[in-house]
Amino acid sequence: MTEEDKIGTLTEEALKRKERIAALKRKNEEICDKTEPVRKLPTPKFRSYRPQDDSLKEKILEDAKPGDVEAEIEDQLKAGATKAVIEELDLHNLAPRKPDWDLKRDVDKKLEKLEKRTQKAIAELIRDRLKMGQEDLASVVNVGTKSFENKN
Known part of the structure; x- marks a missing residue:
């Protein structure tokens, strides 16, 4: 083909x-x-949202009436034109942060968990030494805290 x-x-x-x-x-x-037959489009129904209950009618705001719009706009423009003077400038808020501030923020949560685990481990070591009966309580606690300080 x-x-x-x-x-x-x-x-x-x-x-x-x-x-x-x-x-x-x-x-x-x-x-x-x-x-x-030819279909007609449905006619829209306009509804009144005014409440029919007498107790609710009292709380209705009056319809807005046209006012002096130009005067309102001028007042707002004047208010926007005035510059606010800052009396005191807090330099601590303006100082740039260190480049690794976000890393420290994220690591702090993990360090808190590790701190708790470290404290538990020290407590377990103290208990173990007390069970063995090697030394009295004060010396065991001092040895545990010294070893913790040396690690940091």
């Missing part, structure tokens, strides 16, 4: 398809004309 034959059959098939679609549209229009 040559390319011209392929193109010819494709165009014929496309024309047949178009004819079938047009026939279906005509058939559909005929059916719609006979059975269904």
Whole structure:
């Protein structure tokens, strides 16, 4: 089959398809004309949001009335034009942070956990030494705290 034959059959098939679609549209229009009247769009319903209960009617704000808009705008512009003078400048808030402040912040949480674990481990070591009966309580506590300080 040559390319011209392929193109010819494709165009014929496309024309047949178009004819079938047009026939279906005509058939559909005929059916719609006979059975269904023209549909109207629904009309919107405007609702009043004013309360019907007497106790709620008292709390309703009055409708806005037009006022002197230009005077209001001028007042706001004047208020915005005045510059506020800062009497005292806190340099601690303006000082830049160290480059690793965020890393320290994230690591602090983990260090707190490790600190608690370290304290528990020291307490366990003290208990173990007391059970062995090696030394009295004060010397065992002093040895535990000295070893903790040496690690830091």
